[in-house]
Amino acid sequence: MKRVLGTVLAVSALAIFGSGCSRNNIEAVNLANEGDRERAGNLDGAISKYEQATNLDPTNHKILGKLANAYLKKEQWDKVATTCAKAEKIAPTHANYFFLHGLALARQAEKGPTGWGDAKAPLEEAIKLDPNIADAHFELAEVHYHLDDEASAIESYTKAITTKPDVLQFYGPLAALYKDLNFLDQAEQVLTQALSFATEGDKALFTIHSLLGDIYDRKQDTAKALTEYEAAKKACGPCNEAGQQIAFFNLGAAYASTNPPKKSEAMAQLQSFQKMICKGAAAQRYSDQCTQAQQLATKLGGTLQ
16 A cells, blocks of 8 residues: 555656646745745744745746735835846736836835836836726826826826725825815815715824815815814824824914914914924924914914923
């Protein structure tokens, strides 16, 4: 029985190898499986396994995809890009490799020296292969925006929203672009649509409400602006993440602009902004708001410490 079983196993192995599968191919798959098991608790260990696997079998695009996604988690954008480029050559119909490639190049462009234009082609190819990748439309919109192509940016932002309308983070950049172009009604419409998909706790709500507040400010609708700034402040809670501290200034200025002014509420918000921003490293970035905060406090009969 043992001799027969051994013969069967030998024949099976020959069948595998005869079908184009080598010992290296099998070992690469085994290493990739080990990487899968390590990924949750030891990402560096998983990457090491995937790298070994790709060295053994550089033609397995699925293993390259696993490696690219592991690099993605560590935000090693240069390695994501080079790994996806390899996967694209082996599997040119897989849209996700082109998307991750474009995403990685866009992230590199944010820090330089890679140009934004480099990310355009892989993102366009991803969309050509699969128009339903909403994130690819969004990233392409970001590329167009940084290349000063506002019309194409609007088109791609809109396609991202159309493809996946329940993702609130897609709406803010489109509304902001409309606002910058002074298309306030279009910006308001985008943000109002976003709120129809809002769920409590979504971090994007801070941006949505802040932009709406600014739009109503520009339309000189003080009451609506105040309501939105209050909602923005509620959405960011302690508002201690980068960019969120502006909520204190916006709300303080809104309280100061009511008729009659809500002095105590305004001073409390402006004082928080003074401490968090105007006396810190970000003071130069927000120099205009810091000056305005002092002017508003003086107008209210108080001073900021």
